Amino acid sequence: MEKIRALLKNKKIAYMAETAAIVITASILGLILNRFGVAKENVLMVFMVGVLLVSTCTWGYEYGIFGAISSVLIFNYFFTVPVHTFAIMNPNDVALMAFFLIAAFISSSLTVRFQKQLIISKKNEETATRLYEMSEQFINATGKEKIIELGIRHIYEHTGYECIVELLDETVVSGAGKEYTSRDYMMFPIIGMVKQIGILKVLNHNQGLSVEQELIVKTAANQIGIALDREMIYAEQERIKVEVEREHMKSSMLRSISHDFRTPLTGIMGDCGLILESEDMDSPERAQLVQDIMEQSMWLMKMMENILSMTKIESGQQFINKSPEVVDDVINEASLHVIGLRDRRNFQVSLPKEVIVADMDARMIAQVIINLLDNAMKHTKEGGSISLSVSYRDNKAYFVIEDDGDGVLEELRERIFDEFVSGGDKSTDQKRGIGLGLTICKEVVHAHGGDIWEENRNVRGARFIFWIPAKQVE
Template identity: 65%
Template sequence: MKRTEKLLQRTKGYKRLVYILRSVLIVLSASLVCLLLNQFGIEKENGLMVFLVGVLLISVFTEGYEYGIIGAAVSVMMFNYFFTVPVHTFAIMNPNDVALLVFFLIAACISSSLAVRVQKQFLISQKNEQTALRLLEMSEKFINVTGKENIIRLGQRYIREYTGYECIVEGKEESAKTEGKKGAEKEEDAGDYLLFPIGGMLRQQGILKVYNHRQGIHPEQEMLIKAAANQIGIALDREMIYAQQEQTRLEVEREHMKSSMLRSISHDFRTPLTGIIGDCGLILNGHDQDETGQKELVRDVMEQAIWLNKMMENILSMTKIESGVQFIEKNQEVVDDLVYEAKKHIIGLKEHRDFRISLPKEVIVVQADGKMIVQVLVNLLDNAMKHTEEGGKISLNVFPRKGKVYFVVEDDGKGIVQGMEEKIFGEFVSISENSAGIKGSTDQKRGIGLGLTICKEVVEAHGGKIWAENRTEGGARFTFWLKAEQVE
């Protein structure tokens, strides 16, 4: 603080010396010009105009009234010394010269004061222009910034650049805590900072605390700080409104998804349940059926029940995923066991499709939730069965590469609709035979469109990646990888 005050005093002293030197040079220059004009026979009254111009120049090149007034007085003395009778003395013999010098002094003082006022107005207009430009720049920057932390950081930067003071932003809760601690603080500490409210359209967003360390604050600085506080409040209001709108949109989408899920479940449960009820009725009432016919009906009931159980597993898994809780419990699993376990859960895979498995010769283990990875493989193989004809080719190839194990499920069906390679991993989306290849395809193929979504969530929860693509020879290919290691 003391160093700053000394520096300011030195700066003021230097300016004062510069202004004195300028004034002396201007008066001397005006005197020389008048002497030259006198040599050419120009009347002395015209010389007073030269001194008047000199006084105006002093007012322009200095700051304050005193330099112009002192310059006018010195000019009168110089004119009296060189041009009034008796010359080279400060005595005045002619009353006309006295009146002339008095009116000159009055005119010079008035002109000097007017020039100073014009100069001050010009400086004020310059400051106002700079302030307006700063406010415009500030408002433009706040329009484009997003995120609460970025908004606060931008406001702090502008206040620091324009005022030189540090500041912090306290939210409503933090302000309440600060109020509770004020009784324990020393009274003199309260003078180290100034508080500015951060307003909002609906409520106060917080408090802007500017640390001025008892230095006071200029009105222009106060205006800039208040403008920054208002901009911070408007930007925070905008962020809050956007967050509320986003939350509303998510809730609407969630409700829409729930209704779609319930509609799909009711539709897809009705078909197998109707088949089970019909088959059971035939078994109970079919006294003349042979044993082979009854076994076929029982097998059909079993297939429908297993399919219902698979769909329930998908629904429960999706519920766990959307709840946000940790649904993965990793253990050391052998890849071959996972593949064979998944194959058991696909009814008719070997009987109705040309299914082939390719496994690595090495024993590959993964740190994974075995049940969830089996469900991923079941969903992919079941998806391949749905989209291939009777006798179609389906393959599951597993191979290690660079610390990862890749699972590739391929089929020779009609493939994926162009542009749907990413979208099919969304909820309630199925790659059926409809032309659009988008939501609403569950009417033709059984399934509520959760299988691939679950695959994506489970694989990514394990730190892996899954993707889909069309094969050049026809059909679809689904690939995912997990981190793995080889057992020696």
């Protein structure tokens, strides 16, 4: 039984068996019809149908020809006079069988051609489907490495060959790291929209490529070129966009600086002019003018500190120098640098009883606190309340700055920590910042491994909270 099964697996033997079965079936059916008085011409049509079935069920001309010759011999033996011999007495029978053979050969040839065309059309359809799927995947591919890996994978899946992609500036290799010579591969250009950007080397080891394989490789090379060109264009557009935004930011910063520096400078010049012109000015008035000059100068100094800090942050250089610092000392130092905080506002500080030490850049954290307190000053009225509290939990020091102002506008909450975002200031000082303070706060806190956020209080005003890693000293 195993030998029979092995023989049936052989296509040629299986086709011969099918041919023999069809011819025998046609012969038996012809004998039955002849017994019922059907003319031999009509019986011959049964054999013609049998030949067509052989051509349809098998693959190749030889089976149809074998079926046609066998049918003619059987027809001659059983249905022509004298019967049961291969002699032919009637010339009409000779012509009949000759035309039968011609018709059988033609029909068999046409059937085989139709089968080949059907197979070719199926292969073309499969190839078109593969190319469509490949193109669709390349549309969604992003990143130079992913695009090249996708093309290499498609070529390997559909041809079985590994390949190398060589671009103008680098080489991406798939497969084992081996040395290859020009005899080991075929080269295909990778062309973008306007120029060649690389070479695709298919490692076929001089085995050649079929028409279908070559079409797939060329399509993959073209798709790699188009996708890489698209990626380069997108990267260039992003670079131009960043440059435009950077120039816009510079322009916005210069406009803000020139506008916001004018107010304190005008005040300083006016106060200095009064001091110089008034020789009989009494001491309290002179002291007040000097105090105003000091406050305006400190305000300018803080604005310059923010601008310099932002410049360091945007340059990408390391701007944090950490060392162990006591939180209480940083709080006390920062509160002294906020003009009018204790004199013009109801300022309260709440510190924990335990000593909290944090690994931080004391100057930068102090600048964060100063910016937040300055922000609270700008958004509260004369005599308003501002509080600063520090708490410790889960190895984190939490800093909370609250005020009783109008709170953060809803339209600003999503971008309150972005650059050059400044709300309408309603303080009596009428001083505006250039919109860098909160951005610097975010960058500094994140550089310390912490986080910062804002929220409006239920009663009135805003609350800014940030934390940094810290530890409690026993």
